Amino acid sequence: MVSLAPSAAIGVLVVVIAVYALLYVRARRRGIQQGATRIARCSAGHLFTSTVIPGASFRAIRLGSSRYQHCPVGNHMALVSWVDPSTLTPEQRAAAAAVRDSRIP
Numbered sequence: 001m002v003s004l005a006p007s008a009a010i011g012v013l014v015v016v017i018a019v020y021a022l023l024y025v026r027a028r029r030r031g032i033q034q035g036a037t038r039i040a041r042c043s044a045g046h047l048f049t050s051t052v053i054p055g056a057s058f059r060a061i062r063l064g065s066s067r068y069q070h071c072p073v074g075n076h077m078a079l080v081s082w083v084d085p086s087t088l089t090p091e092q093r094a095a096a097a098a099v100r101d102s103r104i105p
């Protein structure tokens, strides 16, 4: 087991908090809200909503701006990207809202 001196433990804690603060600011600048749901599209074109928590991906592998995760519409693994809702028709937004991925990011 690794034991850290109190000053080293505080240093690690400060670094972790700084990384999360940077991820939070970056996400806010990209318009991503904490714990928000966003519309996603898989590589096969399926639309669904998914939970976003910047810095946390327990069910997806992040690949830059895309994620490799389960698509609940097609029940398959696929590259998934966020979609700007303003680019969708009302029918597409309704279809995406009808299928919600797990609340776990």
Ligand SMILES: [Zn+2]
Pocket: 042, 043, 044, 045, 046, 071, 072, 073, 074, 075, 076, 078
């Ligand atoms: Zn799909």
